[in-house]
Amino acid sequence: MPNPVKIALHGKVFNDEVKPHIKKVVDYLEASNTELIVSQLFAKKFKEAFPQYSNFDQFNKLQASDNVDYLISLGGDGTLLEAVNYVGELETPILGINTGRLGFLATTPKDKIDKALSDLLNKNYKIDSRALIHLETDSKVFGEKPFALNELAILKTDSSSMITVHTYVDGEYLNSYWADGLIVATPTGSTGYSLSCGGPIILPHSNNFVITPVSAHNLNVRPLIVSDQSVISFKIEGRSNKFLVSLDSKSHSVDSSIKMSVRKGDFKAKLITFDQLNYFDTLRQKLNWGLDLRN
Structure with a gap:
């Protein structure tokens, strides 16, 4: 049997x-x-x-x-x-x-x-295969689970002032986001936190990330769509030395010495439809x- x-x-x-x-x-x-x-x-x-x-x-x-x-x-x-x-x-x-x-x-x-x-x-x-986002750090912050289906978020701590997130795409300087935080979302995550911060809806298999600032100080800063073949890296500054990094429901406090970058994950989430x-x-x-x- x-x-x-x-x-x-x-x-x-x-x-x-x-x-x-x-x-x-x-x-x-x-x-x-x-x-x-x-x-x-x-x-x-x-x-x-x-x-x-x-x-x-x-x-x-x-x-x-x-x-x-x-x-x-x-x-x-x-x-x-x-x-x-x-x-x-x-x-x-x-x-x-x-x-x-x-x-x-x-x-x-x-x-x-x-x-x-x-x-x-x-x-x-049917199987709907969804791309994940993978976080690489120099301190293994998330252990064996450095991935997310929706997004990476870099956020100020609750009581601190705005932070500055210097952002690079494939090593090229993109922008310094002066904001409450920054989100890098997958197409799946584009209907989550990123959407609530004014980001666009991206169809699930579009092979993109969207970079969305959280309450940006400069009103002319807008969400940006980039290829998911890109590596996006960050340097963080702020009056407080502590920041919050989250991958979907997982979050950790880090300091400004951390080195972080995100890329497309090596495996996918397979959703049944x-x-x-x-x-x-x-x-x-x-x-x-x-x-x-x-x-």
Whole structure:
């Protein structure tokens, strides 16, 4: 007999409103004779909510030896970004079930859970490979996870004045951004933090980065799109010697002596999609395009 499909589950703390939807996922997978493995971060809440399903293995980062076929993210986009970190270079396909709010990445709605899981187990899906951004530093700030699906952000600390981020593209001086910070976003991340700072929406497979200042002091400074074949490097100055560097949901405090550069990652995030929804559908729905409140 073939081995059962092995599925990793990752989620966050959830409320009573979300619990029935997570139970639907677990019940369906159990009835389908799949093997489940649950992230350590999710395991405690999972055990409390579903004591009948307490006999499962846990993981902190997926290993090749785990032989996981899919990872299912139960939550919003933030949960899916964490799932990308669990998968890393294994490129295990990720299905995002949206029990959160916006859902640009976790696009499967709660009322389509049964259909999505059926299509998943019957291999009736497509893989949407998304480029990652990779951070290189001289101090290994992010350890074994120096990558992000959405963006790198260099930010001032909460109480400090503006910072200056001297920015170079392939070694050539670009600009000194006097601002609260600077974002380098992937096309996937162009609908996240970068968008809220006035950056453009970039289609997922455009092979670009967008450099977006955060609250720039000079009003004529605008977001800039560059090729993702470029290496973008930085030098940081400010009255405070401490700055915040983040890769999606991961963040660390650094000082101005750090050497940093970003480039396109060596591997990708593989998101599971279905025929009934495409990227333009998601844009229209999440951004309410075409809706007129006067009607």
